[in-house]
Amino acid sequence: MNLKTLFMGATAALALTAGAAAAQQTTLRIQTHHSPEAPSGQLAQEFVDNVEAMSDGEIDIEIFYSSAVVKSAEAFDAAASGILDCDMTNGSYQTGKNPAFQFVADVMGGYDTPLQFLSWITYGGGAEEINALYNAHGMEFVGAWVGGQESLNSTKPIAGIEDLKNFKFRSPPGMESEIFASLGAKPVVMDFTEIFTALETGIIDGADASSLANNVGLGIYDVAEYTTYPGFHSMSADHLACSSSVWDSLPDDQKQILKTAMNELALKTMMRVLVDNGEAKAMLPEKGVTLHDWSEEDRGQFRAAAKAAWDNWATKTPETESIVNSHKEFIERIGLGG
Structure with a gap:
């Protein structure tokens, strides 16, 4: 083996080592108020699976269903204080902090479809409005998911x-x-x-x-x-909101993976609720x-x-x-x- 081959091999090995060192392993502890059996709980698990797959295992999510760690209304503060990393419940639980949280979660009598509300977030300045509110409480808004009108x-x-x-x-x-x-x-x-x-x-x-x-x-x-x-x-729109310090510590590619996975969750939620509600409507009178x-x-x-x-x-x-x-x-x- 000549010196050139040895040099090239050593360089490649160093590059692989540097790449491995640069990859950040992240563990996120997330609580949702949904049960694992409910459609929203199943969709939350799909979100977890997608994030872990897209990050090639760099992001590991430990999800707690049915508010297993703290009460639903306490998950936001638990994430901000480090008990959890992210809150996957609902902004309306935080109206005691500021009434503005109500309009992050549910503009009652406002929108007819979830697509309209999500369009406000993406194209109507909603994400900026929400983060101005969340950042003041040590949290970062990542995304929202909502299926449609409740019963x-x-x-x-x-x-x-x-x-x-x-x-x-x-x-x-x-x-x-x-x-x-x-x-x-x-x-x-x-x-x-x-x-x-x-x-x-x-x-x-x-x-x-x-x-x-x-x-x-x-x-x-x-x-x-x-x-x-x-x-x-x-x-009512549920959210994914993470501790500002946790969010700021993530590399840009991991932030984008979480945002992309939330967009898919939002789309799947609308589709799943459309189908599941139709099936429930047909079945419930029989019960x-x-x-x-x-x-x-x-x-x-x-x-x-x-x-x-x-x-x-x-x-x-x-x-x-x-x-x-x-x-x-x-x-x-x-x-x-x-």
């Missing part, structure tokens, strides 16, 4: 506005509670994981949980015999579940109450005003105003 569930009929009178139901914290209270309901804020037991024991009459198919996965229709479909009241499709008049009354709440909330903090105005401008821009 209210109940142990008694909820065929329209009149049935909301004295309707005691689980509500997430934030604006939703105020809207339904203004329409005569009695919202009760409780953790997502407590819904089934509260329904089963009669603590509540109903619940705002998730989409029709997710509600099936949660076992809610084993207890609740009435539901609204198609949904109208809420289209004795009644589906209530609210009238245009009742839907309009709800939407009016929701929009009044927007304006009220916009006065609470400068961040809320900014994000509400951003939504209003985008809604007009895509022709949903009026």
Whole structure:
């Protein structure tokens, strides 16, 4: 073997060693409030698998389902403080910090489809609005995923506005509670994981949980015999948000992998919910579940109450005003105003 061959071999070996040294191994501890059996939990696992495959194992994700580490509302702070690395729950849990978090998660009465909301994030300045809010609390917004309008569930009929009178139901914290209270309901804020037991024991009459198919996965229709479909009241977007310090420590290629995987998760969620909801709609009447499709008049009354709440909330903090105005401008821009 001549000196040139030896030199070339040594150079190649050094390059491989340098490349191996440059590859950053990352472990992310992520909590979601979804169960592994629910459609959203299955999609979250697909996200994990995609990230690990695209990173060729450089990113390893340990995911905790059903809020196994901390309560759902505590996951955001747990990530910011280092107990977790990322939060895969929902921004509405953080409205106590700033009312603006409500409009990161759910613009009630605003958008008709998940694609419209996601378009606001990507093309309407939404990502910048969200990160201005999240960064102030030590977190980075990575992406959102939302399947569509959710379905209210109940142990008694909820065929329209009149049935909301004295309707005691689980509500997430934030604006939703105020809207339904203004329409005569009695919202009760409780953790997502407590819904089934509260329904089963009669603590509540109903619940705002998730989409029709997710509600099936949660076992809610084993207890609740009435539901609204198609949904109208809420289209709540879950997020992936990571500790700012963790995010800043990631190399650019790993950041892009996480963002790309979130975009795929968002698309798959829309498609999966479309299919699963259709199958659930066909199956539930056979189980004795009644589906209530609210009238245009009742839907309009709800939407009016929701929009009044927007304006009220916009006065609470400068961040809320900014994000509400951003939504209003985008809604007009895509022709949903009026």
